[in-house]
Amino acid sequence: MSMEYSKEKKVGEGTYAVVYLGTQHATSKRIAVKEIKTSEFKDGLDMSAIREVKYLQELIHPNVISLIDIFMAYDNLNLVLEFLPSDLEVVIKDSSVIFNAADIKSWMLMTLRGIHHVHRNFILHRDLKPNNLLISPDGIIKLADFGLARAVPGPREILTSNVVTRWYRAPELLFGAKHYTYAVDIWSVGVIFAELMLRIPYLPGKDDVDQMEVTFRALGTPTDREWPDVSTFPTYNKLQVYPPPSRDELRKRFIAATENALDFMCGMLEMNPTKRWNAIECLQSDYFKELPPPSDPADIKIFHD
Amino acid sequence: MSAEVEDSSNILPSEKPAVDSNKEEKKVQKRITDDDLYRHSSQYRFWSFTVDGLKEKRTEINENATAKVKEALVKFVDTKKDILSERELQTIQSKATPLTADEELKLVGFYAKKVQVIAQHLNLPTEVVATSITFFKRFYLENSVMEYDPKDMVHTTIFLACKSENYFISVDSFANKAKSKKEEILKYEFKLLESLKFTLLNHHPYKPLHGFFLDIQHVLHGKVDLNYMGKIYDKSKRKITDALLTDVVYHFSPPQITLAVFLNEDEQLIRKYLELKFGEQTNEIGTTPTPEASKEPTDSKKPDEKKEDKSLSQSKINVDKLLETIISCKEMIESFETISTQDAKLIYAKNYYCKNPNVIVQKLKRKLEQISQDDSSNEPRIDKKQST
Numbered sequence: 001m002s003m004e005y006s007k008e009k010k011v012g013e014g015t016y017a018v019v020y021l022g023t024q025h026a027t028s029k030r031i032a033v034k035e036i037k038t039s040e041f042k043d044g045l046d047m048s049a050i051r052e053v054k055y056l057q058e059l060i061h062p063n064v065i066s067l068i069d070i071f072m073a074y075d076n077l078n079l080v081l082e083f084l085p086s087d088l089e090v091v092i093k094d095s096s097v098i099f100n101a102a103d104i105k106s107w108m109l110m111t112l113r114g115i116h117h118v119h120r121n122f123i124l125h126r127d128l129k130p131n132n133l134l135i136s137p138d139g140i141i142k143l144a145d146f147g148l149a150r151a152v153p154g155p156r157e158i159l160t161s162n163v164v165t166r167w168y169r170a171p172e173l174l175f176g177a178k179h180y181t182y183a184v185d186i187w188s189v190g191v192i193f194a195e196l197m198l199r200i201p202y203l204p205g206k207d208d209v210d211q212m213e214v215t216f217r218a219l220g221t222p223t224d225r226e227w228p229d230v231s232t233f234p235t236y237n238k239l240q241v242y243p244p245p246s247r248d249e250l251r252k253r254f255i256a257a258t259e260n261a262l263d264f265m266c267g268m269l270e271m272n273p274t275k276r277w278n279a280i281e282c283l284q285s286d287y288f289k290e291l292p293p294p295s296d297p298a299d300i301k302i303f304h305d
Numbered sequence: 306m307s308a309e310v311e312d313s314s315n316i317l318p319s320e321k322p323a324v325d326s327n328k329e330e331k332k333v334q335k336r337i338t339d340d341d342l343y344r345h346s347s348q349y350r351f352w353s354f355t356v357d358g359l360k361e362k363r364t365e366i367n368e369n370a371t372a373k374v375k376e377a378l379v380k381f382v383d384t385k386k387d388i389l390s391e392r393e394l395q396t397i398q399s400k401a402t403p404l405t406a407d408e409e410l411k412l413v414g415f416y417a418k419k420v421q422v423i424a425q426h427l428n429l430p431t432e433v434v435a436t437s438i439t440f441f442k443r444f445y446l447e448n449s450v451m452e453y454d455p456k457d458m459v460h461t462t463i464f465l466a467c468k469s470e471n472y473f474i475s476v477d478s479f480a481n482k483a484k485s486k487k488e489e490i491l492k493y494e495f496k497l498l499e500s501l502k503f504t505l506l507n508h509h510p511y512k513p514l515h516g517f518f519l520d521i522q523h524v525l526h527g528k529v530d531l532n533y534m535g536k537i538y539d540k541s542k543r544k545i546t547d548a549l550l551t552d553v554v555y556h557f558s559p560p561q562i563t564l565a566v567f568l569n570e571d572e573q574l575i576r577k578y579l580e581l582k583f584g585e586q587t588n589e590i591g592t593t594p595t596p597e598a599s600k601e602p603t604d605s606k607k608p609d610e611k612k613e614d615k616s617l618s619q620s621k622i623n624v625d626k627l628l629e630t631i632i633s634c635k636e637m638i639e640s641f642e643t644i645s646t647q648d649a650k651l652i653y654a655k656n657y658y659c660k661n662p663n664v665i666v667q668k669l670k671r672k673l674e675q676i677s678q679d680d681s682s683n684e685p686r687i688d689k690k691q692s693t
Binding site: 042043044045047050051053054055057058060070072075077120121150151154 | 337342345346347464465468469471473475476490491494495498499503504505506512515
């Protein structure tokens, strides 16, 4: 155990890591220590751990979790991360927390700034969901969990489509595309935005097949007209063809959303990945320019005293 | 760190919009460039050095290891001084001499080449081969070959490079293919990761290669043959892998290395391209401040004068400056030599004797026995002589 930090309380256990809360002695700062359970992996250092270390070392940004230090102890790899007491999933589920349109805008702005930084460093996150958008004590959103991240692929590189937690999975992934890019992350943000407005998951598929059903029922089945050759995906023929929702239907579903907010959402939930908005288009959208201005993160009341 | 890393943390957006939409206002509100992003990379922050800085680093590693080796030798001699003969002591002294920094560098270069050959033999993708070489060399920027036998690190680096580049192979099948042992591959994996300062992301020159390949065709549209460009591309790709064995990776940015390799293939083409591409522009382009590029040539005793000179005359400067940088990169690639297997063996043996002085003693004993045996059997020797 490093003398510089103390581990005080176990707060979580995943498949490959245990997370502790602790203190950095030199600064008395609260920190989180992610202890990677290396002994359980017969292939040496685990891929998720390698990815997390690899990408967090490069990404230094206010909206990306900061990796303070790494050390080895008892043959275990320990990542010292900044202390982030909450996340968007907790906030969405906590019915005692009230948040408004300006708060949502603030969260979207911070999330997209983080994603823009990740993308301009040629990295895909591939697992964006409310649970991975952590919140600092002063209300700042931080992208976390880079265990599935990878470099942006070259033109003909073949990738696995088995990425992103199901509800936040882009249509190209649902179709099993062997190549995809930044657009998969933006789709996830679109779904998160919808979820923030509805306060329930927007596209909660029960399994992979149902996910397609739920997605296309809500947003329409893509056709070759707006997405050339989409019908050549092997699973396409089995699909029920739903018409895309009319603007009025969307207005009814998202009662509080302004026209700009709907445009913003539709830009991110565009079926055709090449037409989907990128992080820059999202950040420049009129949604961020109209009233109300995004809340000051520190003013959003999400913590109980 | 000896690298002259510019602190540019203040350019990260926090309160202002992440993207400056108005390109016209570039001068007022600084937009983050690719150069800025590169300066944030671990490759720049931890693994870029000035020529002197790199030399210093290697000397330091060598000196520390030398001290340890000497200490161990003294201890060895001390504990055995009653048993060791004068002749044995002398032999130890002459054979067990610690490696110099230069010998270390040569040995690392030799084994880095081995890493490349083995990784290529295993049919790994170019990027994995490149990362293997990079990891291996970086390990020996932090450790001495006198402490970690390069033979032990070859497979470990290739295996970690596979995982880091998202090209997973199970350790069993890797061990099988590489004819190595699982335990040996994994033994120093942690040590390797630690020596890499937990930084795994590499910017290799292959992406710039593809970028320039496309851009040259665009800028010289109609003036360059596609088949010809394809050939240059393939050749350059191989040359880039070779360039990764040299020190240019510590002094130049990946696009600079790519241009240097291109320049070597077809100097006229590249000069024309750079002229057309950057000739008209001012400032900002072609000045990626890698430590070496931002340094004035060492022969100039009056760097300030020179700098001023350059900033006064405009447009052409940057192409000239860029060419100057690329040419010095090219020269550094060309000046690199790998040593012969024979020379590598000699250095390796020297290193081995340092760590195992006992072997010297035993060898000497065997040799002496041989001689005395030969002496006691004079006749057959004469016989032999006569028979020949």
